[in-house]
Amino acid sequence: MNNITINMNNFMTNHPQLKYIFFGGKGGVGKTVMAGAAALWSAKQGRKTLLASTNPVHSLSNLFGQNVFGKPVMVCDEQNCYAFEIDTRETIERSKKEIREKINWFLKFADITTKAEDFIESATMNPAFEESAMFENMIDLMFKDEYDFYVFDTAPTANARRLLGMSKVYSLWVEKMLKSKEEAKSLRELLSFSKKKEKDPLLDYLLNFKDRMAHAKDLLTDDALTAFFFVTLPESLPIAVITRFINWFYEFGIPVGGVVVNMVIPKDQVHKDSAEFVRNRVSMQNEHMEQIWKIFGDKVRAVVPLFETEVKGDAMLNRLADQLVRS
Ligand SMILES: Nc1ncnc2c1ncn2[C@@H]1O[C@H](COP(=O)(O)OP(=O)(O)O)[C@@H](O)[C@H]1O
Numbered sequence: 579m580n581n582i583t584i585n586m587n588n589f590m591t592n593h594p595q596l597k598y599i600f601f602g603g604k605g606g607v608g609k610t611v612m613a614g615a616a617a618l619w620s621a622k623q624g625r626k627t628l629l630a631s632t633n634p635v636h637s638l639s640n641l642f643g644q645n646v647f648g649k650p651v652m653v654c655d656e657q658n659c660y661a662f663e664i665d666t667r668e669t670i671e672r673s674k675k676e677i678r679e680k681i682n683w684f685l686k687f688a689d690i691t692t693k694a695e696d697f698i699e700s701a702t703m704n705p706a707f708e709e710s711a712m713f714e715n716m717i718d719l720m721f722k723d724e725y726d727f728y729v730f731d732t733a734p735t736a737n738a739r740r741l742l743g744m745s746k747v748y749s750l751w752v753e754k755m756l757k758s759k760e761e762a763k764s765l766r767e768l769l770s771f772s773k774k775k776e777k778d779p780l781l782d783y784l785l786n787f788k789d790r791m792a793h794a795k796d797l798l799t800d801d802a803l804t805a806f807f808f809v810t811l812p813e814s815l816p817i818a819v820i821t822r823f824i825n826w827f828y829e830f831g832i833p834v835g836g837v838v839v840n841m842v843i844p845k846d847q848v849h850k851d852s853a854e855f856v857r858n859r860v861s862m863q864n865e866h867m868e869q870i871w872k873i874f875g876d877k878v879r880a881v882v883p884l885f886e887t888e889v890k891g892d893a894m895l896n897r898l899a900d901q902l903v904r905s
């Protein structure tokens with residue numbers, strides 16, 4: 579623990595403009611509870627804070643013992659802390675409707691007499707569709723700018739990176755679309771005798787979309803505003819997962835805030851005559867802690883103990899927050 583060079587508290591002090599934080603890592607390592615603790619901590623600092631889950635399998639309602647599905651609900655005594663599970667189904671339906679309108683319009687524009695449904699099927703049935711709908715939802719929250727601080731409880735493993743990588747793919751795709759649309763349009767204008775200017779909702783939509791993606795990318799790659807934290811346990815698999823994760827993030831230019839090690843068995847609770855099972859787990863954890871210091875070194879921001887119960891409700895979350903952001 580004393581190996582930490584820059585702890586979470588120092589990190590926050592060094593990044594006074596920080597506004598968007600994320601927690602990633604393997605399933606079950608404690609991303610949701612860390613996100614909850616960080617949100618309560620931020621609210622305690624006097625910032626109006628939103629904790630939003632973009633994970634289709636939500637767990638914030640369970641964490642706070644309140645229904646926070648579909649709209650932001652206040653979850654702390656300070657009255658400035660909100661939790662919000664994004665309604666994926668509604669988002670997907672809305673996006674499908676939008677796409678349907680665009681495709682119908684486009685087919686009419688291009689004089690193509692095909693059933694629009696075939697196009698819509700192929701556009702919305704692919705597995706990335708749900709993720710892009712969630713991504714759109716997330717950046718909508720960011721653009722609305724109604725909070726001082728945002729904590730995102732992201733989907734496990736590769737999804738978070740895909741989510742962000744997508745902004746790059748999106749802009750490439752849109753650029754291609756725009757180019758071929760411009761070509762089609764000038765061809766149409768050349769062939770047409772009428773010089774009247776046509777309104778082009780698809781083009782407007784694409785341009786607007788491109789701007790939104792560029793803006794999202796600006797925010798998400800700004801290391802003054804954004805930080806991704808990676809949660810691991812002192813165990814080999816979660817360490818391997820975040821090692822891979824962190825490298826991907828560097829490649830994408832997404833700011834890595836650091837590593838949080840969770841569920842470390844408190845040494846002062848374990849003695850020579852403790853159960854063998856416990857002593858074995860402690861020695862396994864010790865070995866993996868050495869690995870962690872070797873791999874992540876000065877990126878480790880906190881080492882959080884395994885509590886005697888699960889983390890649920892305000893009291894436990896505040897206890898966790900004290901361990902996560904120690905001064
Ligand atoms: N330090 C800890 N001590 C005790 N229980 C913990 C601790 N961190 C997390 N938990 C529990 O572990 C489980 C998984 O945590 P969760 O935050 O849901 O993981 P994730 O979001 O990464 O899947 C939950 O039941 C949570 O209460």
Ligand SMILES: [Mg+2]
Pocket residue numbers: 609610633637731
């Ligand atoms: Mg979770």
